[in-house]
Amino acid sequence: MTDTAIATPRRIGDNDALVARRYRAERRFKFYGIAAIAVTAVFLMLLFADVLVKGLPAFTEHRLTLPIKVDQAAIDPQNSKDPKIIRTGDFDSPIRRAFRDLFPEVTTRGDRKKLMGLLSSGAADDFRAMVMRDPALIGQDAKVPVLLSDDADQYLKGRQTGVEKFPGQGTMTVTPEGEQFKLTSDGVALPSPGDIIRMNGGAFRVLSLSNAALLAEQVMAPKTPAPAASGAWDIVRFTVPENNRRIDDQEALWLEHLKEQGIAESNIAWRFFTSGDSREPELAGIRGALMGSILTLLVTLFLCLPIGVAAAIYLEEFAPKNRFTQIIELNINNLAAVPSIVFGLLGLAMFLNFFGLPRSAPLVGGLVLALLVLPTIIIASRAALRAVPPSIKEAALGVGASHQQAVFHHVLPLAMPGIMTGTIIGMAHALGETAPLLMIGMVAFIVDIPTGFTDAATALPIQIYLWSDLPEIAFQSKTAGAIIVLLAFLFVMNAAAIMLRKRFERRW
Amino acid sequence: MSGTYFVILAVLVGAGFLLGAQRARGLRSDTGSALHSLPAYHGLYIAAAVLTVMMAIYVMAAPLAEHYVLRQAFGAFDPSIIAEQLQRDATLRDIQNLVAGSYQGEPSDTLKAGAAAYASASSLAFWGLNGLGVLAGLAVIFWGLSRIQPELRARNQFEHFVKYVLLACSAVAVLTTIGILLSVVFEAAQFFSKISPIDFLFGLQWSPQTAMRADQVGSSGVFGIVPLIVGTLLITIIAMLVAGPLGLFSAIYMAEYATPPIRAIVKPILEILAGIPTVVLGFFAALTVAPLIRSSGQSLGFDVASESALAAGLVMGMMIIPFVSSLSDDVINAVPQSLRDGSYAMGATKSETIKKVVLPAALPGIVSAFMLAISRAIGETMIVVMAAGLAANLTFNPLAAVTTVTVQIKTLLVGDQEFDSAKTLSAFALGLVLFFFTLALNYIALKIVQRYREQYD
Numbered sequence: 022m023t024d025t026a027i028a029t030p031r032r033i034g035d036n037d038a039l040v041a042r043r044y045r046a047e048r049r050f051k052f053y054g055i056a057a058i059a060v061t062a063v064f065l066m067l068l069f070a071d072v073l074v075k076g077l078p079a080f081t082e083h084r085l086t087l088p089i090k091v092d093q094a095a096i097d098p099q100n101s102k103d104p105k106i107i108r109t110g111d112f113d114s115p116i117r118r119a120f121r122d123l124f125p126e127v128t129t130r131g132d133r134k135k136l137m138g139l140l141s142s143g144a145a146d147d148f149r150a151m152v153m154r155d156p157a158l159i160g161q162d163a164k165v166p167v168l169l170s171d172d173a174d175q176y177l178k179g180r181q182t183g184v185e186k187f188p189g190q191g192t193m194t195v196t197p198e199g200e201q202f203k204l205t206s207d208g209v210a211l212p213s214p215g216d217i218i219r220m221n222g223g224a225f226r227v228l229s230l231s232n233a234a235l236l237a238e239q240v241m242a243p244k245t246p247a248p249a250a251s252g253a254w255d256i257v258r259f260t261v262p263e264n265n266r267r268i269d270d271q272e273a274l275w276l277e278h279l280k281e282q283g284i285a286e287s288n289i290a291w292r293f294f295t296s297g298d299s300r301e302p303e304l305a306g307i308r309g310a311l312m313g314s315i316l317t318l319l320v321t322l323f324l325c326l327p328i329g330v331a332a333a334i335y336l337e338e339f340a341p342k343n344r345f346t347q348i349i350e351l352n353i354n355n356l357a358a359v360p361s362i363v364f365g366l367l368g369l370a371m372f373l374n375f376f377g378l379p380r381s382a383p384l385v386g387g388l389v390l391a392l393l394v395l396p397t398i399i400i401a402s403r404a405a406l407r408a409v410p411p412s413i414k415e416a417a418l419g420v421g422a423s424h425q426q427a428v429f430h431h432v433l434p435l436a437m438p439g440i441m442t443g444t445i446i447g448m449a450h451a452l453g454e455t456a457p458l459l460m461i462g463m464v465a466f467i468v469d470i471p472t473g474f475t476d477a478a479t480a481l482p483i484q485i486y487l488w489s490d491l492p493e494i495a496f497q498s499k500t501a502g503a504i505i506v507l508l509a510f511l512f513v514m515n516a517a518a519i520m521l522r523k524r525f526e527r528r529w
Numbered sequence: 530m531s532g533t534y535f536v537i538l539a540v541l542v543g544a545g546f547l548l549g550a551q552r553a554r555g556l557r558s559d560t561g562s563a564l565h566s567l568p569a570y571h572g573l574y575i576a577a578a579v580l581t582v583m584m585a586i587y588v589m590a591a592p593l594a595e596h597y598v599l600r601q602a603f604g605a606f607d608p609s610i611i612a613e614q615l616q617r618d619a620t621l622r623d624i625q626n627l628v629a630g631s632y633q634g635e636p637s638d639t640l641k642a643g644a645a646a647y648a649s650a651s652s653l654a655f656w657g658l659n660g661l662g663v664l665a666g667l668a669v670i671f672w673g674l675s676r677i678q679p680e681l682r683a684r685n686q687f688e689h690f691v692k693y694v695l696l697a698c699s700a701v702a703v704l705t706t707i708g709i710l711l712s713v714v715f716e717a718a719q720f721f722s723k724i725s726p727i728d729f730l731f732g733l734q735w736s737p738q739t740a741m742r743a744d745q746v747g748s749s750g751v752f753g754i755v756p757l758i759v760g761t762l763l764i765t766i767i768a769m770l771v772a773g774p775l776g777l778f779s780a781i782y783m784a785e786y787a788t789p790p791i792r793a794i795v796k797p798i799l800e801i802l803a804g805i806p807t808v809v810l811g812f813f814a815a816l817t818v819a820p821l822i823r824s825s826g827q828s829l830g831f832d833v834a835s836e837s838a839l840a841a842g843l844v845m846g847m848m849i850i851p852f853v854s855s856l857s858d859d860v861i862n863a864v865p866q867s868l869r870d871g872s873y874a875m876g877a878t879k880s881e882t883i884k885k886v887v888l889p890a891a892l893p894g895i896v897s898a899f900m901l902a903i904s905r906a907i908g909e910t911m912i913v914v915m916a917a918g919l920a921a922n923l924t925f926n927p928l929a930a931v932t933t934v935t936v937q938i939k940t941l942l943v944g945d946q947e948f949d950s951a952k953t954l955s956a957f958a959l960g961l962v963l964f965f966f967t968l969a970l971n972y973i974a975l976k977i978v979q980r981y982r983e984q985y986d
Contacts, residue, residue: 043878050880054782057775062798064847071817072809331698339692340699353702358901358971359964360908362935363709366960369942370712392705399702425688453806456910456935459943482808482911489812489915497816504809511804 072501072508079502082290082303083177085140085167085279087119091152093160102156112152113145116167123284124275126222126244132271139272141168143304169285171302171495176268176276177285180494182261184277187212189254193220195246201228204235212256217270220254221245224274240270267494293502297468298484302495305488307503309470313383313463313478314452316471320387321394321451326444328391329398330433333440336399337406338428357396364393365460373461380462381477389457394447401443405436438525445518449511455482481507531591533655534662538583541666542576548670549575552677566684574683575673577690582669583662590661594654601650602643713964716957723951724752729958731755735921735932737941737952752955754962756921760838760931764913765906767842767927768849772902775846776853777895783854784861785883803851811915814844819916826928834930836918842927845912849902856901860894861887893981897974904970908963910935934959 093100096110117137121127127136144167151165152158175181191206202225204218212218212235218225223243229236257277263270279285296306332353340346368389372378378385409432417427458464463479464487471478479487481503488500550572557564564571602624603617620643626632627644628651636644677683721729732753779799783792819840826833833839864887872882888895918930919940941956 043881047878047880050883051782051786054778054786057778058782058795058798060775061779061802061847061850062795065798065802068805068810068813071813075816328698328701331695332701335692335695335699339695349699349703352706355968355971356702356705358904358967359709360910360935360967362908362910362938363713363960363964366938366942366957367705367709367712370716370957371708375712392701395702395705399699423684423688425691449804453804453808455806455808456914456939459910459939462943464943482806485808485812486911486915489815500812504812507806508809511806515804 072504075498076501076503076505078175078178078180079293079498079505080290081178081287082292083169083174083285083287085120085169085284086286087116087123087165087167087284088162089115089119089148089165090162091115091158091160096152097156097159100159102159104153104156107153107156107159108149110149110152112148116140116144116148116165119165120167123279126242135272136275139170139173139275141170141303142301143299144168166288168303171493172267173272173276174303175495175498176266176273177280177287180498181266181268182259182273184273185258185260187256187258188252189218189220189249189256191251192248193218193254194248195220195225195243198236200238202237202239204237206235212258215258215262217257217259217274218254219257219274220249221247224257224270226270241274293499297470298466298479298487299468300466302491302493302499305496305499307481307484307506309467310479310481310484310503311506312471313386313467313483314480316383316474316478317386317390317458317463317480318448318451320384320474321390322444322448324387324391325395325398325447329395329444329447330402330440332395332399333402333406334428334433337403338424338432353396353399356392357400360456361393361454362456362460364389365457367392368457368461379475379477381465381467381479382475383463383471383478383480384474385461386458386463386478386480387474389461390451390454393454393457394451397447397450398440398444401446402436402440405439405443406432408439409435435527438521442518442522445514445521449514449518452510452514453482453507455480455486458483459486481510531587533659534587534591537659537662537666538580538587541583541663541670542579545575545579545666545670545673546572548572549673549677552674553683556677556679560679562679564679565682566687570684570687571677571681573687574681575670575677577687578673579666579669581690583666586662586665587658590658594658598647598650598654602647604643604646606639606643709964713957713961716954717961720951720954720958723954728752729754729955733923735937737937737955750952752951752958754934754959756923757932757934757937757959759923759925760917760921761907761933761935763838763925763927763931764842764845764917764933765903767839768846768906769899769903771843771846772849772853772906773899776850776902777857779850780854780857780861781883781888784858785879785887799851799854802847803855805848807848807909807911808915810844810848811911811913814840814912814916818844831928833928834918836916836930837928838917838931839927841913841916844916845906845909848909848912849905852905853898853902856898857891857895860891860898863894864890893977897978900970900974900977904967904974907970908935908967910939914939934963938963 092115095115096112097103097107099106117140120140121133121136124136127133147168148165151163169177172181189206193204193206196203196205204225204227212227214227214229216227217240218227218235218237221243222241224240225235225237226240227235227237257274259266259270259273268276276285292304293306294311295308296304297309299305332349336346336350340349368385372385372388373380378388413431413435414427417431418424422430458480464483465477465479466487467477467479469476485500485503485507488496488503491497550568553564553566553568553571556562557568566574599621602621606620620640623632623636623640624644624647627636627640628648729752732751733755734751734753735756737750737752779795783795787795815836819835819837822837822840822843823833823835826837868886868890869882872886873879877885913933913936917936918932919936920930921932921937922929924931938956938959941953941959
């Protein structure tokens with residue numbers, strides 16, 4: 022090599038070019054690294070933004086506030102105040118009646134049915150619960166919050182279509198023309214085909230334009246055929262065509278009316294945290310899944326913390342250097358790499374089929390997850406034990422402590438923060454784990470909130486999986502909402518682990 | 530039954546500890562002689578003995594008691610009911626409901642007789658088991674108290690016990706592996722008694738639901754694993770095409786270029802990404818990335834399946850970036866500084882040093898990191914369950930829908946299961962394949978590091 026270098030000396034100019042090229046390569050290489058990290062960071066931000074945008078609407082719901090007279094005769098005729106009797110009362114028709122009264126112009130059977138479709142099927146249950154909580158309301162006039170259906174809710178959240186409104190200018194007159202209507206206005210701003218013109222409590226959809234006159238079809242009949250003055254009528258434009266949304270123009274106009282009157286309002290959906298799963302998106306909540314996850318994690322923690330720490334102590338302090346110890350160590354490393362779904366197969370074949378434990382139970386889920394995170398905890402605990410300097414143990418041994426006394430009284434307490442950090446990270450891992458729980462049947466539609474370790478339950482990630490499969494858009498936002506909750510839990514757990522590490526970490 | 534037993538156990542263990550410690554203290558003050566062990570160890574000595582004996586009794590007697598109760602309860606029934614699992618379970622539930630008073634409807638006479646037998650047998654079993662436990666526990670306590678003497682080496686005995694407990698705990702890992710092997714191998718063996726392993730491993734069609742070939746007897750479908758393997762490989766390759774360069778380059782940047790403040794920002798980003806549950810990534814892949822790829826592909830004139838391998842592969846690649854980068858980071862950091870210094874002294878730039886010196890030195894570790902990442906991708910379930918398809922297409926087209934081994938395991942086992950049908954059992958055969966695939970990759974990764982690692986010290 023040296024020979025050739027001497028044989029063909031480079032000239033100065035060449036060398037400059039070469040150096041420049043080499044520096045360019047250097048910058049390029051460094052840029053690749055930055056780009057790789059940037060791509061990863063952008064992906065992470067996109068993921069969070071996507072989940073937030075999709076999920077935040079799940080934390081609000083739209084409710085109507087209807088004045089309803091809580092009818093003694095329909096609910097508690099004998100004035101018994103007995104919860105059992107109140108429970109069987111008719112809470113549905115008062116809501117329907119009060120809601121219908123808001124729209125006196127709706128008279129046909131089909132329209133009324135459509136109107137009632139805007140209310141959630143759980144509205145009567147809410148009303149019932151309200152009266153059961155406060156029986157003094159019976160016979161009184163009450164302001165009752167009435168939940169809207171998921172489609173109506175989605176519309177009011179603006180997730181079905183955008184809405185633009187323009188105030189009408191000039192006087193608008195309507196003249197019937199066969200099946201259709203001719204609208205004329207002396208104002209300047211004119212709507213385009215597809216727009217809705219609202220006047221006198223009625224609405225017309227513009228079909229075509231012809232010099233200063235509009236041809237329109239009637240969506241809702243107006244109260245009077247009289248002309249509407251400037252400002253008394255307006256133009257409503259939906260950005261998504263009627264065929265592409267689940268709320269049609271008529272329903273949308275009703276909802277716009279409710280919103281403008283201040284009857285429909287957005288509230289925080291505590292229901293999302295306090296109710297179990299439901300087939301109706303607006304009624305579904307994560308409480309059942311959250312309880313299932315908590316019960317499962319309790320079993321996991323109760324099993325894998327003592328076993329993991331004991332195994333770590335044994336391997337780190339007491340294990341003789343022999344073949345059996347080697348096998349155990351190799352095994353722990355291998356287990357850490359086994360796909361989680363295989364642990365699910367173990368749970369199915371061993372715990373369910375062989376030992377006959379109940380399906381879908383947090384007990385079995387906890388068992389499987391404990392085996393899954395055991396390697397993590399053992400490895401973290403061993404590292405924490407190893408980080409305690411040997412001088413501590415030697416000092417204890419020096420003043421006459423037995424080996425076990427030295428370990429349990431001196432080394433273990435000092436290693437505890439590290440062990441706890443590892444355990445929390447293991448638990449966070451277990452909280453997000455889905456596949457093994459699918460295998461042991463924790464993947465069912467379960468409405469009841471689980472209260473015991475052998476009740477049928479789901480877990481938070483499973484709920485996310487189940488909801489993500491459902492076609493309703495409202496469930497999509499519930500899914501993302503549940504993801505936000507899950508990520509919040511993980512964030513808190515990891516922050517706790519970091520705090521613990523920062524607070525108690527000792528450098529020797 | 531078990532609840533009461535464990536309450537008794539806890540009480541007797543506590544009592545044994547207190548009595549033992551008290552007796553030892555009394556001995557010390559009465560005779561004035563020094564004890565070999567501290568009084569607490571005498572207590573622990575008895576408590577450990579009570580725990581061991583009572584647990585042993587429970588483990589042996591509880592299944593016997595349950596068996597006895599069931600035999601008594603089913604005594605009145607037709608043997609054909611007992612023979613069949615489903616009917617037996619249903620009958621047992623009926624009996625339990627009747628005993629608990631929550632039975633709906635009018636019970637038959639046999640059911641009443643069964644319930645009466647069940648009630649008397651379970652109360653007998655309850656008192657028998659708990660009585661035996663109490664007697665044994667008390668006997669052990671008295672035996673222990675009689676043994677307490679100043680010279681009793683209670684601490685050594687107790688520490689001996691603790692050591693065995695610790696050993697048992699670390700053996701759980703081995704038991705888990707054995708459990709996985711047993712459960713998977715046992716069911717897979719049943720599967721292979723119905724379907725020949727040759728058909729399974731080399732068959733080009735996977736269709737567990739419907740009969741495709743009339744000449745196959747005793748099975749409901751075709752179990753050829755090749756399309757699944759191809760699908761898994763396709764998604765894994767896409768994932769590694771994403772994660773390989775991105776992970777490696779971020780590792781290089783982190784290890785060689787990044788200043789400590791940058792490291793302090795970037796490392797948490799990668800850790801956050803590593804901590805995101807795969808079900809969340811699956812949601813993102815299925816509801817955001819897949820439609821995006823589909824619409825952009827269609828606007829370019831490609832025919833993209835709504836559950837394309839590309840979407841699942843891309844997101845899976847993102848999932849394993851932290852895995853590749855943290856392992857590679859460690860390996861690159863482990864290359865001694867003297868090698869770099871030598872290269873700089875020769876006039877090499879930083880990137881030349883990395884390319885010509887550091888990476889070759891770290892290559893075995895990087896290769897093993899890639900292998901581990903591949904094994905992680907192969908075993909990943911939720912992303913592919915949510916974003917990849919179900920149809921087993923034998924194709925290498927990344928825009929088509931493919932299915933993977935894990936998706937099929939999940940599909941076959943969620944819902945109704947019949948453990949005598951090839952369909953359900955095939956999931957365990959797939960599990961076996963998956964287990965050995967990942968184990969082999971890990972083993973190879975380990976061997977690569979062991980064989981090619983350069984010793985610099």
